[in-house]
Amino acid sequence: MIALTAGRKGGPVTHVSVTVNGVSREADVEPRTLLVYFLRETLGLTGTNVGCDTSSCGSCTVLLDGVSVKSCTVLAAQADGREVATIEGMASDGQMHPLQDAFHRNHGLQCGYCTPGMIMAAASYLKENPDPTEEQVRESLEGNLCRCTGYQNIVKSILDAAQQMSGAKV
Amino acid sequence: MAVTQKFVGQPVLRKEDPEFLTGTAKYTDDLTVPGMLWMAVVRSPYAHARIKGVDLTKALGMPGVVAAYWAQDFEWAGPLLMAWPATEDLNNPPHYPLAKEEARYQGDGVAVVVAESRGIAEDAAEAVAVDYEPLPSVAGVEAALAEGAPLVHDDLGTNRSYTWANTNGDVDKVFAEAAVVVKERYRVQRQIPNAMEPRSILVDPNSASGQFTMWTSTQIPHVLRTAMTLATGIPESKLRIIAPRVGGGFGSKLQVYPEEALGLEVARKLGRPIKWTEARTEGYLATHHGRDQVQEMELAADADGKIRGYRVRILANMGAYLRIIAPGTPILGAFLYCGCYQGEAYHIEITGVFTNTTPVDAYRGAGRPEATQAIERAIDALARRVGKDPVEIRRMNFVPPFTEATPSIGGLTIDSGDYPATLEKALELIDYDQVRKEQQARRESKDPKQLGIGFSTYLENCGWGPSKVIGGVLKYAGGGWEAATIRCHPTGKVVAVVGTTPHGQGNETTFAQVVADELGIPVDDVEVLFGDTDVAPSGWDTYGSRSAAVGTPAVYRATRKVIDKARKIAAHELEVAEDDLEYEAGTFSVKGAPESARTIPQLAFSAWTGHNLPEGLEPGLEESAFFDPSNLVFPFGAHICVVEVDTETGDAEVVKYVAVDDVGPIVNPQIVEGQVVGGVIQGIAEALYEEAVYDDNGQLLSSSMSSYAIPAATEVPSIITGNHVTPSTTNELGIKGVGETGTIASPPAVLNAVVDALSPLGVTEIDRPASPENVWRAIRDAKGGAA
Numbered sequence: 041m042i043a044l045t046a047g048r049k050g051g052p053v054t055h056v057s058v059t060v061n062g063v064s065r066e067a068d069v070e071p072r073t074l075l076v077y078f079l080r081e082t083l084g085l086t087g088t089n090v091g092c093d094t095s096s097c098g099s100c101t102v103l104l105d106g107v108s109v110k111s112c113t114v115l116a117a118q119a120d121g122r123e124v125a126t127i128e129g130m131a132s133d134g135q136m137h138p139l140q141d142a143f144h145r146n147h148g149l150q151c152g153y154c155t156p157g158m159i160m161a162a163a164s165y166l167k168e169n170p171d172p173t174e175e176q177v178r179e180s181l182e183g184n185l186c187r188c189t190g191y192q193n194i195v196k197s198i199l200d201a202a203q204q205m206s207g208a209k210v
Numbered sequence: 211m212a213v214t215q216k217f218v219g220q221p222v223l224r225k226e227d228p229e230f231l232t233g234t235a236k237y238t239d240d241l242t243v244p245g246m247l248w249m250a251v252v253r254s255p256y257a258h259a260r261i262k263g264v265d266l267t268k269a270l271g272m273p274g275v276v277a278a279y280w281a282q283d284f285e286w287a288g289p290l291l292m293a294w295p296a297t298e299d300l301n302n303p304p305h306y307p308l309a310k311e312e313a314r315y316q317g318d319g320v321a322v323v324v325a326e327s328r329g330i331a332e333d334a335a336e337a338v339a340v341d342y343e344p345l346p347s348v349a350g351v352e353a354a355l356a357e358g359a360p361l362v363h364d365d366l367g368t369n370r371s372y373t374w375a376n377t378n379g380d381v382d383k384v385f386a387e388a389a390v391v392v393k394e395r396y397r398v399q400r401q402i403p404n405a406m407e408p409r410s411i412l413v414d415p416n417s418a419s420g421q422f423t424m425w426t427s428t429q430i431p432h433v434l435r436t437a438m439t440l441a442t443g444i445p446e447s448k449l450r451i452i453a454p455r456v457g458g459g460f461g462s463k464l465q466v467y468p469e470e471a472l473g474l475e476v477a478r479k480l481g482r483p484i485k486w487t488e489a490r491t492e493g494y495l496a497t498h499h500g501r502d503q504v505q506e507m508e509l510a511a512d513a514d515g516k517i518r519g520y521r522v523r524i525l526a527n528m529g530a531y532l533r534i535i536a537p538g539t540p541i542l543g544a545f546l547y548c549g550c551y552q553g554e555a556y557h558i559e560i561t562g563v564f565t566n567t568t569p570v571d572a573y574r575g576a577g578r579p580e581a582t583q584a585i586e587r588a589i590d591a592l593a594r595r596v597g598k599d600p601v602e603i604r605r606m607n608f609v610p611p612f613t614e615a616t617p618s619i620g621g622l623t624i625d626s627g628d629y630p631a632t633l634e635k636a637l638e639l640i641d642y643d644q645v646r647k648e649q650q651a652r653r654e655s656k657d658p659k660q661l662g663i664g665f666s667t668y669l670e671n672c673g674w675g676p677s678k679v680i681g682g683v684l685k686y687a688g689g690g691w692e693a694a695t696i697r698c699h700p701t702g703k704v705v706a707v708v709g710t711t712p713h714g715q716g717n718e719t720t721f722a723q724v725v726a727d728e729l730g731i732p733v734d735d736v737e738v739l740f741g742d743t744d745v746a747p748s749g750w751d752t753y754g755s756r757s758a759a760v761g762t763p764a765v766y767r768a769t770r771k772v773i774d775k776a777r778k779i780a781a782h783e784l785e786v787a788e789d790d791l792e793y794e795a796g797t798f799s800v801k802g803a804p805e806s807a808r809t810i811p812q813l814a815f816s817a818w819t820g821h822n823l824p825e826g827l828e829p830g831l832e833e834s835a836f837f838d839p840s841n842l843v844f845p846f847g848a849h850i851c852v853v854e855v856d857t858e859t860g861d862a863e864v865v866k867y868v869a870v871d872d873v874g875p876i877v878n879p880q881i882v883e884g885q886v887v888g889g890v891i892q893g894i895a896e897a898l899y900e901e902a903v904y905d906d907n908g909q910l911l912s913s914s915m916s917s918y919a920i921p922a923a924t925e926v927p928s929i930i931t932g933n934h935v936t937p938s939t940t941n942e943l944g945i946k947g948v949g950e951t952g953t954i955a956s957p958p959a960v961l962n963a964v965v966d967a968l969s970p971l972g973v974t975e976i977d978r979p980a981s982p983e984n985v986w987r988a989i990r991d992a993k994g995g996a997a
Contacts, residue, residue, distance in 0.1 A: 070329070086240035087233015089457070091406045092490035096915035099406060127233035140231040144223055147880045150888065151714030152230025153237065153406040153457030178923040185915070187406050187458050188714050190891025191923040193884060 056116045060085065061129025069116050075109075076100040078116035079126060087127040087156050091185070098184030101157035102126050108164030110183065127156035130163070138204040139163055139197070148197030150188035158184050162198045170206055174199060217723035217733045221880035225734065226718040235455040238410035238425045243483040246412070247276055249476060250331035251469060251486070252321040252338045253495060254313030257566040257908020258347035258360065261311060261320060265339040269323050272337060274330035277480060280321040281310035284475055287443035291436070291466045293687040294538035300372040301564075303363045305531040307441070307468035307475075312345070314362055314530035315566050316908055317495025319468050324476055324484065347566035349904040351504055351525040354565045362530055362564040371528050371562035372537055376544060378621050379555030384519035388510035392592045398580050399978050400502035400527065400902040402494055402918055403573045407457020409497055410487040411469055413477040422477065423450045426470055429459040430751040431711055433534075433688065435743050437466040442474050453741040456713035460892075461572035462497050463713070464753040466534050469496070491914045499902055500573020502527035503540065507547065507584040510555075515596040515603050519555040520619070522547045522584065528562045529569035536571045537562050538686060542671070542754075543577030545620040549585040550629040550669035550846055551607040553619040566908040572753065574892060575953040578670045586666045586958035587975075590965065594974060600665045600962065601642070604633060608667075615841065615939050622671060624844045625938040625946075628872065632934045633667055636848035636870040639932050645852055645866070653970050658858050661865075662967025666849045666959035672947040673759030673843035673940065674750070691838035692756070693748035694764040696725060696772045698831035700818035702811025704729060704736045706768075709749015710761040711741045715949060716881040717757050721765045723877055728769040729810045730796015748836070755845075755947025758877065763941040764837035771833035776813040782824040783808060783816065843938045843946040847871035849890070851959040855967040860986030862964050863927075864894055869955065870932040874946035879933075882948050887929045889952015895921045896953065897960035898980050919981075968992070 056073075057066040060083060067082050079085045079102070088111060091099035100111045103125035111124075130137040139159045142148065149155040158181065165172070165180040172180070177198045178191070186194060229235040266278040289304035309318045321338050325331035346360035353359055354369040362369055385391060412425040422444055428434055431451040439446045456463065469486050477484040488496060503526050510519035526540040540560045548556055593603040609618070611628040618624050642663075649661040674680065675690025693709040706725050710717060722736035729736075740746050750756075773793060780798035781788040784806050791798045799807035813831065816822065820829035852866040869886055876882050899919040903911040912918040937944025957978075964980045965973060972992035977984045 072329070080240075085233070086236070089237070089407070090239070091408065091457075092915045094490065094914045094916040096920075097406065097490075127231075131232055136228075136231060143231055144227045147224065147884045149227065149230055150716070150884060151406065151458040152227075152235055152455065155230050156233050159231070174928075181923040183922075185406065185920050185922060187404055187460065187892070187920070188888045189884060190888045190929065191926060192887045192891075192928050195923060195928075 054117050056120050058119045059123045061125055071117060073116045074112055075114040075116050075119050076111035079111060085126050085128055089153055089156060091153065096185065098161060099154050099157040101160040101184060103160055103164055106167065108161045127159060130159065139201040142197040142201035142204060146193050146197040146200055148189065148193045154184060154186045158186065158194055162201065166202055166205060170202060172202060216727055218727050218877050220878070222719055222723055222733055222878055224716050224719045225722060226716070237407055237455045237457055238412055238427045239487045241412050241425055241454065243412065243414045246483040246485050247324050247326060247480065248328040248331040249473060249484050249486040250323050250335040251319045252323065252335045252340065254309065254316060254318045254320055254342070256313060256342055256344050257316050257349070258345040259313045259342040260345060261309060261313060262341040262343055264321055266321065268339065269334040269337040272330065272334045274326040275323060275334045276326065277324040278321060278334070278338065279476070281306070281308040284308065286441055288440045290468065290471065291440055291534055292532045294535045294685070295687065296537040296541055296685055297372040297374050300537060301366050301370065302532050303366065307471045315568055316910055317568055318530065322472055322476060324480065347908040349565050349567050349908045351527045351563040351565065354563050355525070362566055369564045371532060371564055373559060373561045374541060375559040376621055377557045378619055381519055381521055381555040381557040384555040385510045385521060388518055389513040390511045390592070390595055392509045392511070392588055392595055394507045394588050394591050396505040396507065396584055396587065397978060398501045398503040398505065398583060400570070401500040401573055401896055401900055402902050403460040403462035403500055404920055405458030405460055405462050408488045408490055408493050409463065409467065411473045412483065412485045413473040414483045415477040415481060417481040420448050421450065422448060422474060423452065424470065424474060425452045425454055427456050427463055428453050429456065429463040429711055429713060429753055431741055431743050432709065432749050432751050434466055434470065438471060438474060441471045444474065451743045453711050459713050460574040461500060461576055461753060464534065464572050465498055494913050495568055495910060498533055498569050498571040499529065500570060501580060502570050503580050505580070505584050507588045509588050509592050511592055513596065515592055515598050515606060517551055517553050517607050519553055520548050522558040524560040526560055526562050527565055527567065527570050529565060529567045531569050533569040533571040536569060538684070539572050539576045540580065541577060541684065543581030545622045546578055546581035546669060546671065547585050548618060548620040549582065549589070550609055550627065550667060551589070552609050556619045556621065567904055574889065575950045578950065578954045579893065579957060582666065582668045582670070582954050583958040583961065586668065587961060590962045601633070601637065604665065604667050605630060623841060625841060625940045626936045627844065627846055628934065628936050629667060629846060632846065632870045632872055633848040635932050635934060636850050636868050639868040639870065639930055640850045640852065640866060659854050659856050660967040660970070662853045662855060662963040662965065664851045664853070664959045664961065664963025664966055666955045666962070668849070668955040669844060669846040670951065670954045671842045671844055672755035672950060673839060674754035674756045675760050675839040676841060677838050689750055690760065691836050692750060692760040692764040693834065693836050694768040695832065695834040696768040698772060698810065698814035700815050702731065702735065702814060704731060705739055706736055706765055707739045707746045708761055708765060709746055709751070710757040711752045712757060713752065715752065715757055716878065717761065720758065720877045720881060721762065724762055724765055725769050728766065728773065731810065755949040758945050759843045759941065759947045760837060760839055762877065762945055763943055764835050766943060767835035767837055768833050771835060772831055775831060775833060776810055778824050778827055779813045779816050780808040783822065839940050841940045843874070843940050845871060845873045845946040845948065845951050847951065847955060849955040849959040851963040853960065853963040853967055855964055855985060857968070857971065857989060860982035860989065862898055862980050862985055864960060865927065867927055868930045868932065870934060871948065871951050872934040872936050873948040873951065874938045874944045875935055876933065883931050885948045886931050886952050889950060890929050890956045891926045893953040893956030894926055894960055897957040897978065901979050
């Protein structure tokens with residue numbers, strides 16, 4: 041268990057205890073701390089990126105109790121007692137998650153900045169709809185912007201991963 | 211064991227991917243240094259204001275605030291670098307990192323605050339009291355040139371920065387004698403580049419040694435190092451610039467930014483590491499914008515539509531100051547207003563204009579999308595005028611196929627071209643006759659959703675170089691060569707050190723493919739290093755689609771030098787003459803006795819131990835090459851767009867899109883396709899959605915990602931791609947560039963399609979972007995005209 045203290049000296053702090061990628065983490069933070077900065081600055085999990093300040097881009101998407109959220113719209117305090125999954129937790133035993141693997145095989149990334157958010161959004165969506173159409177995948181990504189790929193290979197990657205994941209279950 | 215598999219031409223999966231996929235990639239904002247402080251910039255809320263005073267007292271009194279400064283606290287060695295003095299008469303007011311007497315655009319930096327955390331720095335920035343006296347401002351180019359317009363820089367007495375002109379042939383005569391003259395006026399709306407990673411800077415000073423390390427989200431670490439020396443006086447030998455992982459650039463990080471110079475100076479003053487990361491809404495004001503031109507495009511033609519002459523006048527918005535290549539950005543397209551068509555005369559005049567807006571500079575394509583949209587829309591206007599199909603008018607005006615460098619009427623010497631071939635292939639892929647039939651059926655049934663078909667048969671120039679040309683007639687201050695070093699380690703692994711700085715282009719894979727093929731080793735045995743001025747000391751960085759066209763030949767030549775040296779060692783060890791050796795896929799073998807052989811890894815080991823080298827040969831197997839191309843390269847192609855336009859709501863949607871591009875021989879088809887598709891979508895966004903809007907007071911209205919219309923996945927189509935290969939004569943590999951073809955080609959294809967869809971309603975032109983509002987207006991105006 042790791043306890044860290046952040047925030048302004050002498051200012052009000054709030055205690056946050058969160059399970060991140062299966063590991064229990066806790067810290068005292070300024071009450072205004074957003075979940076994304078808690079992950080990045082307090083816990084050092086910098087795989088989750090920040091692309092805007094208007095909740096428009098989705099780069100900071102993580103899973104909160106298994107459901108995708110933009111971690112810039114959630115206070116760290118709101119995640120207290122809950123489970124967070126980030127891109128750092130997607131691979132297991134040195135094996136990439138089928139989504140990570142599919143993005144690699146289908147050239148679903150270029151600069152890579154939106155990629156963690158895209159993968160986390162897709163991970164959440166495929167749980168909801170394991171066998172989506174192309175149109176459904178595109179709709180599911182409405183909150184995630186990419187400037188490099190034109191989305192085509194991202195969509196292809198997610199459809200490919202969906203197939204791989206359903207195949208694995210059979 | 212040497213590897214005989216060829217990697218060049220194969221869709222080798224990207225070597226760089228795993229770190230991005232697992233969240234271990236480190237962008238600048240992911241980095242921290244012990245003792246680090248945060249910087250925040252106080253920015254002018256006014257487009258134009260006199261700065262009567264700056265009071266830092268309240269900010270300095272806040273807990274956690276370490277320092278605060280404004281313009282008078284800094285002494286700069288020089289202004290921020292402007293590297294393209296395009297004309298003799300250029301007005302270039304020096305641009306310093308903070309405004310001192312006047313703020314000249316909304317977002318102009320006025321003061322900085324340094325604090326223990328980002329939050330405290332931002333809070334304290336709000337506590338800085340600036341006494342502004344608002345002044346009249348101007349945002350548009352035509353208003354700025356009007357009599358009595360407010361002056362952005364008072365002392366110049368004008369808002370004109372420069373006028374650049376180029377003429378080929380007797381234009382006046384051609385126009386006077388022409389049977390048909392088409393004259394069109396276009397507005398190329400301002401764009402905000404929106405690389406997904408906001409800019410970020412971290413400076414770590416060493417006050418004992420005087421060394422500074424700066425990590426920054428930049429496309430140009432090498433150019434930036436020199437520019438920072440010019441601005442701060444810190445010698446280049448004491449400056450290390452690192453571009454770590456960079457989350458996209460699109461030209462917006464081809465810049466020397468005030469915050470970079472400020473970060474260095476503040477770190478020098480305080481002797482502590484300084485970090486600054488822009489908020490996205492801050493970036494909308496502080497990171498340069500793109501495009502923003504008003505164009506007057508004229509074609510002179512015979513009655514049958516055969517083009518005789520081109521006459522172009524451009525007003526280009528520079529914003530409040532000239533940034534690094536701002537005056538040259540429109541000139542990058544100045545030779546392309548004839549597209550890939552023939553003619554006898556050509557004249558272009560470009561006027562750069564100051565306005566009270568965020569500075570404008572390179573955005574993916576830089577000058578060439580503007581040129582392409584003008585000629586490709588104008589040739590459609592000509593087709594309408596002479597009653598020809600857009601395919602027919604193009605076919606009759608194309609420059610015929612050629613394989614040796616050939617002059618164009620626009621003033622370029624083009625490496626090679628086969629324009630009809632790409633058009634024919636694109637027509638096949640889109641199934642042209644079938645699409646026209648569907649269009650006809652919708653027209654006959656008076657379907658509210660009409661189909662339109664639009665063409666863009668583009669030609670562009672890229673692969674920025676050669677140094678003597680860009681520094682000669684074009685008056686650019688920098689060079690255009692590239693550098694590479696190939697280092698063979700004793701155990702057979704190879705490092706390629708390159709001067710370009712990839713940020714999504716996949717060069718870690720494509721350069722490795724070239725090296726692996728030449729040396730006969732697996733692609734995974736080649737590591738590509740870049741983006742750190744201490745690791746890769748030489749290069750001119752990444753922009754202008756130059757990594758493949760200029761960077762690859764440098765890598766190739768350095769690799770061939772390694773092979774030349776290895777041959778000497780092989781001949782010595784095998785006790786034969788060099789001429790008696792054959793080299794294939796990494797193995798030297800004796801002619802007629804192939805069992806007598808040495809591989810590159812074996813020779814690298816020999817070169818390392820130095821136990822048995824030929825007399826006079828230096829040890830080590832490491833070679834460098836500098837490649838300065840003989841010319842630019844000239845990708846071309848044919849893009850065809852089918853749109854469905856809802857004539858009741860004005861909503862236009864791309865339903866089918868074919869891109870056939872000739873970018874020369876392809877190193878990695880998957881990566882090339884990714885570049886094409888990404889660029890085409892970005893261009894579709896430019897044509898249909900995106901616009902940076904200023905109000906009359908110079909306030910940016912589209913001021914955040916929630917009000918600037920970057921399309922999501924639901925708003926854009928899938929692209930069908932095709933290739934055609936005409937090797938360039940500019941470099942020995944025949945390679946052209948592909949990074950910008952998409953944004954250059956696609957906007958006019960989309961706009962022409964929208965006009966085509968609406969032509970039964972009498973619409974002949976559409977304002978950019980072809981948003982529902984602009985489409986609806988075009989329909990209304992056409993109906994009004996008919997009534």
